[in-house]
Amino acid sequence: MPKIISFDMDGTLVDPEFTDWVWLYGIPKLYAHKTGLSFDEAKALVVGEYQKVGEGAIEWYDIKYWFRLFQFDETWKTLMGRYADKISAFQDAPLILGRLKGKYPLVLTSNAGREFIEIEMDVTGMGKYFDRIFSATSDFKVVKKTTQFYQQICEILEAEPGEIVHVGDHYEFDYLVPQSLGIQAFYLDRSGKKNGNSILSDLRELEKKLDELGLLKSTGEED
Numbered sequence: 001m002p003k004i005i006s007f008d009m010d011g012t013l014v015d016p017e018f019t020d021w022v023w024l025y026g027i028p029k030l031y032a033h034k035t036g037l038s039f040d041e042a043k044a045l046v047v048g049e050y051q052k053v054g055e056g057a058i059e060w061y062d063i064k065y066w067f068r069l070f071q072f073d074e075t076w077k078t079l080m081g082r083y084a085d086k087i088s089a090f091q092d093a094p095l096i097l098g099r100l101k102g103k104y105p106l107v108l109t110s111n112a113g114r115e116f117i118e119i120e121m122d123v124t125g126m127g128k129y130f131d132r133i134f135s136a137t138s139d140f141k142v143v144k145k146t147t148q149f150y151q152q153i154c155e156i157l158e159a160e161p162g163e164i165v166h167v168g169d170h171y172e173f174d175y176l177v178p179q180s181l182g183i184q185a186f187y188l189d190r191s192g193k194k195n196g197n198s199i200l201s202d203l204r205e206l207e208k209k210l211d212e213l214g215l216l217k218s219t220g221e222e223d
């Protein structure tokens with residue numbers, strides 16, 4: 001029986017468009033304002049700076065780093081707040097979380113920075129479903145959900161990999177990597193193109209999949 005169910009955040013529970021608004025619109029706009037460049041010029045420059053750092057570096061994910069680098073007058077909190085209306089939960093997300101809450105401890109395992117996790121959970125109201133929230137980049141200083149990352153999560157949760165179910169929309173980092181450790185992973189393919197025992201096109205299918213695998217607990221049942 002799984003003891004714990006773990007969910008990825010962006011692309012799985014929350015529509016990822018908010019992050020694009022912050023990185024590819026909000027920050028370039030502040031930079032344009034500060035320098036007098038046009039938005040397109042500023043965006044090219046800002047994106048060039050992101051690329052110099054690269055997604056393999058921890059700074060890439062750290063909004064505080066970028067605000068220090070660009071020396072904006074405004075705070076990152078103000079900027080995030082401006083685009084908070086772009087944050088939206090996928091419809092199936094609160095439904096499945098509500099159904100699983102109380103049956104299993106639920107954890108959020110994201111590689112977004114803490115600052116993004118906090119506002120996204122706050123605005124969508126989904127923070128209340130989670131017993132623990134882990135940020136790969138903020139808490140473990142790793143930029144990808146590697147095997148070591150999942151191992152650390154298991155240690156912290158005092159669970160064997162086989163006692164954890166993980167669901168996420170990245171084929172490698174939410175599916176292949178945890179699966180390789182023995183975690184029961186489900187790949188969320190919202191396009192619905194892929195089919196298989198470990199593939200979901202909608203989060204609501206998770207209960208059925210757990211049931212098929214003999215992993216579904218009824219409410220309140222002890223493991």
Ligand SMILES: [Mg+2]
Nearest residue numbers: 008010011169
């Ligand atoms: Mg994701």
